[in-house]
Structures are given as C-alpha cells and as structure tokens.
Amino acid sequence: MAKIKSLNDLRNMQSDLQAKINLRERADHPESMVQIKVGMATSGIASGAKEVFNYLSEELQKRNIDAIVTQTGDMGYCFAEPTIEVTLPGQEPIVFGYVNIAKAKEIIDKYIMNGELVEGIIPKNYKTID
Amino acid sequence: MASYKYHILVCGGTGCHSSQSNVIAERLNEIIADKHLENDVKVVASGCFGFCEKGPIVKIMPDNTFYVGVKPEDADIIIAEHIIKGRKVEKLLYVDPDTKKHISDSKHMGFYQKQMRIALRNCGFIDPENIEESIARGAYEGLGKVLSDMTPAECINVVKQSGLRGRGGAGFPTGLKWELCAKNSADQKYVVCNADEGDPGAFMDRSIMEGDPHSIVEAMAICGYSIGATKGLVYIRAEYPLAIKRLQIAISQAREYGLLGKDILGSGFDFDIELRYGAGAFVCGEETALIHSMEGKRGEPTFKPPFPAVSGYLAKPTNVNNVETFANVPIIITKGAEWFASIGSEKSKGTKVFALAGQINNVGLIEVPMGTTLRDIIFEIGGGIKNGREFKAVQTGGPSGGCLTKKHLDTPIDYDSLVAAGSMMGSGGMVVMDETSCMVAIAKFYLEFTCEESCGKCSPCRIGNKRMYEILDKITKGKGKMEDLEELRNLASVIKDTALCGLGQTSPNPVLSTLDNFWDEYVEHVVDHKCRAGVCKSLMRYEIDPIKCIGCGACSRVCPQDAISGEKKMAHSIDTAKCIKCGACYEKCKFGAISIK
Ligand SMILES: Cc1cc2nc3c(=O)[nH]c(=O)nc-3n(C[C@H](O)[C@H](O)[C@H](O)COP(=O)(O)O)c2cc1C
Numbered sequence: 001m002a003k004i005k006s007l008n009d010l011r012n013m014q015s016d017l018q019a020k021i022n023l024r025e026r027a028d029h030p031e032s033m034v035q036i037k038v039g040m041a042t043s044g045i046a047s048g049a050k051e052v053f054n055y056l057s058e059e060l061q062k063r064n065i066d067a068i069v070t071q072t073g074d075m076g077y078c079f080a081e082p083t084i085e086v087t088l089p090g091q092e093p094i095v096f097g098y099v100n101i102a103k104a105k106e107i108i109d110k111y112i113m114n115g116e117l118v119e120g121i122i123p124k125n126y127k128t129i130d
Numbered sequence: 131m132a133s134y135k136y137h138i139l140v141c142g143g144t145g146c147h148s149s150q151s152n153v154i155a156e157r158l159n160e161i162i163a164d165k166h167l168e169n170d171v172k173v174v175a176s177g178c179f180g181f182c183e184k185g186p187i188v189k190i191m192p193d194n195t196f197y198v199g200v201k202p203e204d205a206d207i208i209i210a211e212h213i214i215k216g217r218k219v220e221k222l223l224y225v226d227p228d229t230k231k232h233i234s235d236s237k238h239m240g241f242y243q244k245q246m247r248i249a250l251r252n253c254g255f256i257d258p259e260n261i262e263e264s265i266a267r268g269a270y271e272g273l274g275k276v277l278s279d280m281t282p283a284e285c286i287n288v289v290k291q292s293g294l295r296g297r298g299g300a301g302f303p304t305g306l307k308w309e310l311c312a313k314n315s316a317d318q319k320y321v322v323c324n325a326d327e328g329d330p331g332a333f334m335d336r337s338i339m340e341g342d343p344h345s346i347v348e349a350m351a352i353c354g355y356s357i358g359a360t361k362g363l364v365y366i367r368a369e370y371p372l373a374i375k376r377l378q379i380a381i382s383q384a385r386e387y388g389l390l391g392k393d394i395l396g397s398g399f400d401f402d403i404e405l406r407y408g409a410g411a412f413v414c415g416e417e418t419a420l421i422h423s424m425e426g427k428r429g430e431p432t433f434k435p436p437f438p439a440v441s442g443y444l445a446k447p448t449n450v451n452n453v454e455t456f457a458n459v460p461i462i463i464t465k466g467a468e469w470f471a472s473i474g475s476e477k478s479k480g481t482k483v484f485a486l487a488g489q490i491n492n493v494g495l496i497e498v499p500m501g502t503t504l505r506d507i508i509f510e511i512g513g514g515i516k517n518g519r520e521f522k523a524v525q526t527g528g529p530s531g532g533c534l535t536k537k538h539l540d541t542p543i544d545y546d547s548l549v550a551a552g553s554m555m556g557s558g559g560m561v562v563m564d565e566t567s568c569m570v571a572i573a574k575f576y577l578e579f580t581c582e583e584s585c586g587k588c589s590p591c592r593i594g595n596k597r598m599y600e601i602l603d604k605i606t607k608g609k610g611k612m613e614d615l616e617e618l619r620n621l622a623s624v625i626k627d628t629a630l631c632g633l634g635q636t637s638p639n640p641v642l643s644t645l646d647n648f649w650d651e652y653v654e655h656v657v658d659h660k661c662r663a664g665v666c667k668s669l670m671r672y673e674i675d676p677i678k679c680i681g682c683g684a685c686s687r688v689c690p691q692d693a694i695s696g697e698k699k700m701a702h703s704i705d706t707a708k709c710i711k712c713g714a715c716y717e718k719c720k721f722g723a724i725s726i727k
Contacts, residue, residue, distance in 0.1 A: 003388025006396045007274035010265070017266035023137050024255060027192040040216030053216070054170075057135045068192040069135070071216020 026068050032089055034060070034067035034112055039075035039083040048100060049082035055101050056084070059108060067112075080122055086111060096120045136171045136213055139189040141254065143178030143340055144333070144372050146186035150202055151175075154186060157205035171213055174263075177253035177341015180495035181241055184224060189236070189254070196236040197222040227491065227513060241492050244510050246473070248481045249297075249457040250497045253341030258376050261383035264344040270389050272463035273348050276355055277397035285356045286312060289459065291467035293479030298324055298415075298452030299530065299556050300632070301478070301545035304459075307449060311357040311439040314447040319359035321350050322424075322443065322450045325366040325373070326408055326415035329528030330579060332559040334483040335453035337495050339366070339373035342457065343380035347403060349456035351390065352463060354401045357449050362403040365420050367410045377405060412529070412583035416631050417442075417450040419585065430585045431631035452557065454483055475501030478544030482555065488525075488562040489516045498543070505539040508562055519564040523647070527556030529576045529583075530636030532643025533569060552643045554636070568665035569648040570655050574602040576640035584633065591634030594625040598641060605652065607668040608659040615652055618645065664726050667711045671727040676701035678723035685715035685724065 004010050018025075026033055038053040049071075057069040075083050080097025086107065087093040096107060097120050110116040140146075140155040158173045179187045184198035188208065195218055197208065204222060211217045223232040224239060236242050247253075256263040264270075276285045290305025311319065323346060327335040339346060350362040366374055381403050384390040392400045406424045413419045414429040421443050423429040442448025458480055462470045474480050478500035484507070487493055491513030498507060504524060508514070515521050523533045526543075532553035534541065541547050545555050563572065577599045586592045598621050604610045622638030629635045645652060654660045661669040674685070674694075679701040686694035686702060693709045696702030704715070716724045 001386050003386075004395060005388070007278045010270055010274045010395065014265050014268065014271065017262050021256065021263055021266045023134060024139075024191045027194045030192070030194075038216065045215065049216075050214075054135070058133050061133045070193045073215075073217040 026066060030068050032066075034065060034089070035087040035093075036060075036067060036069045037072040037075075037085040038069065039081065039085075040071045040073060041075070041081065047081045052082050052084065052099050052101060052104050055104050056108070059105070060112075063108070065108075065112065083122070088112070088115070095122050097122045134170060134172045137191040138171060138173045138208070138213075139176045139191065139254065140173060141177070141179050141185060141187045142175035142258070143182075143253075143337055145178070145182045147372065149186050151186040151200075153202040154188065154200055154205055157202045158209065161205055161209045165209065165214070167209070167213065171209075174257045175259070176255060177258050178250075178337040178495055179236075179254035180245075180250070180337075180497075181236075181239075181492065182494040183492050187254075188222075194235045194237065196224060196234065196239070198224045240513060241494070241496075241511055244502065244506055245497055246481050246499050247497050248461060248470075248473070249338060249454050249483050250341070250495070251461065252345065253337060256342070258341055258343055259379050261344060261380065261387060264342070265387075268464060269344045269460070270348050270384075272460035273351050273355075273389065274395055275463055276352050277395050277399055282312060282356045282358065285352065285463070288463060288467045289356075292462045292470040293467075293474075293477075294455065294458055294462060294470065295478065295545060296452055297454035297458075297482065297557065299527075299554070301555060304451065304455055307439065307451070308353060308356050310437070311359075311447050311449040314440055315358075316447050318361065318444075318446050319357055320443045320446060320448040321353045321357070321359045321362040322417075322420070322438075322448055323350055323362065323364040323453060323456055324415060324417065324420060324450055325364050325370070325453050326420060327367065327370075327453070327557065328410070328412035328415040328583075329557050329559040331487045331561060332485050332528065332557055334485055334495065334558045336370050336373050338453050338457050338483070339370070340376050343373075343376045344384065345457045345460055346377070346453060347380050347384050347390065349459035350403055351394065351401045352459055353449060353451065353456070355399055357447070359447075359449070360400045360402070362401065363406050363424060363443065364403060365406045365408055365414075365424055368407045369410050374405065374407075381405075411585075412579070413585045413631070413633050416633060418631070420450065421448065428585075430587045431633070433630060454558070474499050475542055475544045475547075477546055482543065482558060484558045484560045486512050486560050486562070488560075489519065489564040489566070490514070490562040491516055500544045501542040503540050503542055504534065507543070507560070508539070512562065515562070515564050519566070521562070522565050522567060523563045523569065523572075525553075525561040525563070525572070525640070526559070527554040527636075527639070528559045529579050530554060530632065530639055531556045531559075532639045533563075533572060533647060534643070535647045552646055553639070566663050566665070568606075568661050568663040569644045569651050570602060570606055570661075571663075571665045573641045573644045574599065574606055577602060577637070580633070580637040584637075588628075588630035588634060590625045590628040591630065591637065594621050594629075595634070595637055597621055598625075598638065602641070605655050606661070606666040608655065608666075610656040612653075612656055615645065615656065670711050671706055672704050672709060672711065672713075672716060673725055673727050674702050674704055675723045675725065676703075678721050680721060680723075682720075684718050684720070688714040688718045690714065 060067040085095045110118050186200050188197040188200045286308045294304040295301040414423045416431050419429045419431040438448040481497050483497045525533050584591045601614045681699040691708045693705045
C-alpha cells in the first residue's frame with residue numbers, strides 16, 4: 001500500500017472506496033432513493049424473478065443510480081409473475097407485472113430515469129412484513 | 131469488483147462473539163461458497179449493534195432486516211430463504227413485546243427509535259478490521275482537514291465551541307483541557323487515551339474500540355496536532371483482548387496508509403500511538419494513577435495540582451481523555467461545532483452512551499441525546515422492567531454514583547441534573563432495579579467494591595470505607611442501631627472531604643443516595659429487622675403454613691440441612707436454627723404453603 005500523501009488523495013480514495021459500503025449507506029435512508037422490490041413467490045422464481053432481480057441490481061449499479069433492490073416474498077399476483085414494485089423518492093409505489101429482462105430495461109430507461117409510465121401497471125393490494 | 135446484492139452484517143462484539151457469532155459468519159461463508167454466491171453476497175463481521183439482550187444479531191442489507199438470537203445452524207435458512215428466495219425468516223425476527231408483531235426493520239424497534247448514534251456512528255456498520263471501510267465512511271477526513279486547513283488553535287476552538295465535555299466521568303470541557311495542555315511548552319508532550327473502563331458492568335468504551343477503532347486513532351492524532359504532541363498512548367485493560375486486537379490492527383493499518391507516522395498527509399506533522407496494558411484495577415482509571423501505572427510505578431493517585439496538562443507522563447505535559455470523548459472528536463471536526471452544539475441540553479452537548487443493565491427487558495448498549503429522561507431510557511428504549519415487576523431504582527455513575535428513584539424518572543440525563551439529583555453521569559453504567567433489590571444491600575455491594583479497589587494510599591479511603599462497610603454489613607444482618615445511620619453520614623462527609631483522589635471522594639455516594647432516597651428501608655432493617663426485598667438472608671425466615679401444608683414431604687426431601695420435619699400427611703415445620711435460607715423448599719412446594727417472613 002502506497003502511503004496517502006495529501007487530503008486530496010484521501011478524498012479521492014474515499015470516493016473510490018465508497019462502493020464498498022454503498023449498499024449499507026443506502027439502507028440507512030431508503031426514502032431518498034429508488035426502491036425496488038422483486039416478488040419472489042415460487043411461481044415468480046419459476047418464471048424468472050431471480051434473473052430480473054440480478055439484472056436490476058447490477059444494471060442500476062452500473063448506471064450509478066442510487067437504488068435499493070430487494071427481494072420480497074409472494075406479492076399476491078401469481079397471474080402476473082414476475083412482479084416488481086418500484087418506489088421513486090417521494091412517490092407512491094407502483095407495481096409492474098410480467099417483468100422480464102427486456103421489460104426491466106424499459107422500466108429503468110423510461111420510468112426510473114425519466115418518470116415516464118410504461119405498460120404493465122397493476123393495482124397494489126398486497127402486504128409484506130416490515 | 132463483484133457487484134454485491136447483499137451484505138450480511140454479523141455482530142463481532144465481545145457479547146455476540148462469545149455466543150458464537152464468529153461461527154455464524156464462518157458457516158454463512160461456507161454456504162455462500164457452496165452455492166457460488168460469492169459475487170452476490172458479502173459477509174461482514176461488524177462491531178456491536180447494541181441490542182445485546184437479543185444477540186447474536188445478524189443484519190441483512192440493503193433490506194435492513196434485523197435477525198435476533200441467531201445460531202450457527204440458522205445460517206442455512208438465512209441463505210436458503212432470505213438470500214435465495216427473498217423471504218424473511220420469520221422465526222428469527224424480533225417480536226414486539228406489546229403488539230406481538232414481528233418487526234423486521236430495526237428502525238421500527240422501540241429500542242432504536244429514541245436513540246441517536248454519534249459516538250457509535252460506525253459500530254455495527256463497518257468491518258472494524260478493514261481501514262478501507264472506515265475511510266469510505268469518512269474516517270481521517272477530520273484529521274486531513276485539521277492538518278491542511280486549520281491551525282492548532284483553530285482546531286481547539288472548534289472543540290471548545292462544540293461544548294464537548296469529557297465522557298470519562300467528571301465532564302470537564304474537552305476544548306479547555308486541550309488549550310491548557312497546548313499552552314505548556316515542552317520538548318515532548320503526550321496524548322493519552324483512557325481505556326481502563328473500570329466501572330462494574332460498563333462496556334461502552336470497549337464497544338467503541340471493538341467496533342470503530344479508527345475513530346480513536348484519528349481523534350488522538352487530531353489532539354496531538356492541537357496540543358503539540360507527537361506521541362499517543364492508549365491505556366487499556368488486558369481483559370479486553372478483542373479491543374486490543376482491533377486497536378493494534380487499526381494502528382498498523384493507519385501506519386501503512388501514512389495516517390500515522392512521519393509527515394502525515396504531507397503536512398510535516400508526526401504522530402504515532404502505542405498501547406499500554408493495565409491489570410484491571412479500578413483506581414488505575416483515575417488519571418494520575420493511570421499515568422503512574424504507565425510509568426511502571428504503583429497504580430496510585432497523587433495530589434492534583436499539578437494536573438497532567440502541566441506534569442503528566444514522565445513529568446511532561448499530558449492530555450488524558452476518555453475513549454468516548456475521543457470518538458466524538460473527528461465528527462465534530464467534519465460536521466462542525468454548531469452541528470454538535472445543536473444536540474443535547476444547554477450545558478451538556480451531544481449524546482451519551484450507556485450500558486443498560488439489571489432488571490430491564492432490553493439489556494444493551496444505547497446512545498441518546500443528552501437531556502433524554504430516565505423514563506424514556508428505561509421504559510421506551512429499555513422496554514421496561516423484566517417480568518412485569520415494578521421499577522424501584524436506577525443506579526448511574528457506578529461506584530461513584532447514586533441510586534435514583536421513581537421521583538427522578540423525569541430527570542433529563544445530563545451532567546448537572548444528575549449531580550443535582552444526588553448521583554452523577556459517571557462513565558455511563560446504568561443499572562435498573564426492581565422491587566427484588568434491597569437498597570441497603572446495593573449500597574453494601576458498591577462499598578465492598580470500593581474497599582477492594584481502594585489503593586490504600588490515603589487513610590480516609592482505606593479505613594473510612596472499611597468502617598462504613600462494616601456498619602452496612604451489621605445492618606443487613608439485623609444488628610444495626612439507629613445511631614449507626616447517623617455514623618454513616620458522618621463518615622461519608624469526612625471521606626468526601628479528605629480523600630486524596632476521586633475514588634475516595636465519591637465512594638460514599640451510593641450510601642448517601644440510598645440513605646436519602648430509601649431511608650424507610652434502612653429503618654426497617656434496623657428497627658423491624660426486616661428486609662422487604664427478601665435479599666438480606668439473616669433477616670429472613672421461611673415458615674410453613676400448617677393449614678396449607680398437606681404433608682407431602684417434598685420440602686423436607688430437598689432441604690440440604692435436614693431442617694424440615696413432620697409426620698407424613700401432617701403439617702411440617704422448619705427448624706430456623708438449622709435453616710440456611712437457601713429457598714429450595716420454597717421453590718419446591720406446590721401448595722404455596724411456604725412463605726418468606
Ligand atoms: C476512581 C476513578 C476511576 C476512573 N476511571 C476512569 C475510567 O475507567 N475511564 C475514564 O475514561 N476515566 C476514568 N476516570 C476519570 C479520569 O480520572 C479522567 O478524569 C478522565 O479520563 C478524563 O477524560 P475525559 O475528560 O475525556 O472524561 C476515573 C476517575 C476516578 C476517580
């Protein structure tokens with residue numbers, strides 16, 4: 001390890017290292033960022049929810065969007081699996097059904113980045129423990 | 131770099147560690163390797179989360195899911211359910227004692243709602259053995275700022291303006307202490323961190339060192355720059371092996387990164403830290419005794435003045451601060467004096483960490499803004515008294531403090547209010563008692579501790595405390611007289627006025643505060659030979675009610691003294707002369723026929 005030579009070096013290092021704990025920092029104030037829950041009922045897993053979860057968390061990290069992507073249990077929309085719930089900061093949660101990777105990309109491109117609604121919204125009427 | 135989807139934080143504090151949290155972490159890592167999840171999930175051994183009552187604690191981020199009472203075998207279900215299927219493991223969630231509902235996010239738990247973490251800001255958040263996580267979280271930013279943008283006087287001024295007062299007991303203003311030491315010129319000065327933490331039951335400082343050692347290293351360097359010292363010493367008791375290990379790691383990492391050593395951050399300032407080990411004597415927490423102990427002399431206090439700021443370690447100007455005091459410094463520098471001064475009460479700024487113990491539901495480590503009431507701490511954060519019993523007293527300040535009662539519950543916790551109420555802040559031990567505690571026995575317990583820990587150098591402390599102890603012992607055995615209570619007060623005032631150091635000067639406090647607040651209980655012991663809590667065994671008598679007793683003989687079979695006799699199916703009786711009051715018969719009787727008188 002080369003020694004840190006100045007306050008500037010330290011600050012650069014700090015921002016480089018940020019990624020190491022970002023996941024935790026975000027969890028401290030979820031309200032201020034994009035929150036996505038991916039429904040992981042048995043039917044959801046069978047229909048590709050895991051892949052969607054992996055895609056969303058990796059893609060959002062890649063694009064440097066402050067987001068918390070978590071999995072949740074059965075959201076109660078077996079007919080429309082995989083389902084995801086997206087909450088933009090300061091807005092009501094919105095649930096999208098039949099989300100595959102292409103749809104997930106569309107949700108990021110349009111809804112998350114630009115606030116444009118995309119097709120596939122279903123009314124929210126489930127509960128999770130929290 | 132792997133793009134982790136989950137961080138699993140496993141508490142690596144001493145408490146959880148002794149309930150096998152390290153095995154939990156190992157097991158999690160095994161399963162993760164087994165299922166090829168290394169790129170998705172990272173296990174972090176963190177510092178203390180504070181909720182020790184329910185340990186070991188495992189926290190899953192970013193969901194903020196808080197699992198309690200986790201065992202190594204639960205690692206499988208956490209991975210299989212939570213990580214793979216995204217389902218919370220309900221049986222490991224905390225159950226709210228009032229609503230009986232599962233709570234998964236720690237922010238919604240009563241224990242955390244009224245807390246505010248400044249000194250503990252990184253405990254339970256970072257891996258304390260990894261300097262990079264600390265740096266990512268902002269460690270050494272304060273040191274950098276001080277070295278590049280501030281003069282020593284400016285730095286001292288920020289600490290002064292923040293209103294920070296010493297967390298080691300007496301509450302002396304920290305900035306002022308630094309200023310006094312800065313004024314004395316010498317070829318060498320020292321910064322000493324007091325990590326002796328001798329109060330029975332206290333573990334605030336240990337948890338900070340275990341959970342966030344870099345905050346101490348950074349603060350000591352900031353102090354060194356401010357007062358003109360290049361050497362730092364941490365005096366830590368050898369009973370704290372984990373804290374020692376984490377500090378050693380932190381110091382060597384800081385050296386490696388150039389944050390300790392020569393020419394730190396290119397500023398020309400040199401500073402380094404060494405550890406010194408104490409053998410765990412309470413008096414060695416007193417700063418002059420501590421300094422003597424570090425010099426290899428007997429751990430005995432000397433008269434002040436001269437204060438350490440004038441003549442301390444090796445007769446050089448020395449600044450001694452407590453661990454928690456130091457832990458507040460870096461964030462005061464980065465966030466500013468106004469920010470810190472906006473928290474707390476008028477004369478006590480910031481927060482205070484307490485080790486909550488005794489007959490309370492949520493035993494653990496808490497941090498609250500100064501000015502929070504005892505009621506909020508005991509009933510909101512602490513979850514009230516165990517087993518639905520009645521609150522009786524709370525002891526703050528350890529052997530130097532006092533016992534407060536119901537009428538003090540709305541006292542805001544700060545240095546001055548506690549002293550006004552007859553106790554003191556001390557270092558942050560807080561022991562809650564219910565009706566099963568005898569206040570005379572409590573006073574005796576603390577005096578026994580003082581007698582054992584008194585170094586013996588001055589006679590008021592050595593002899594006076596012993597005499598007080600003997601009187602208390604007499605009272606608990608039913609042999610006290612009313613004059614004895616008077617004598618206790620006389621002795622107490624002489625000891626307070628004449629003892630050499632803080633140990634003796636404060637040792638009568640537990641006795642005085644119980645005399646003031648629980649006078650009736652003393653009188654009962656003396657006049658009625660009665661201990662209402664049933665603690666003083668000499669004053670207790672077990673009796674069998676001949677009407678309720680059916681003569682089953684269960685009691686006589688468990689009696690280790692053969693003190694119970696009686697015909698089969700006839701009422702039994704206890705021979706009080708033989709009875710040792712062990713309570714075995716009382717526990718055994720199914721008919722409620724045995725009572726304590
Ligand atoms: C008997 C006795 C024991 C003490 N034990 C400790 C201790 O364990 N830790 C501590 O920080 N201060 C302890 N102190 C207080 C120290 O003497 C000193 O005031 C303190 O370390 C100064 O740091 P602060 O200004 O940051 O509180 C003790 C004092 C006395 C009289």
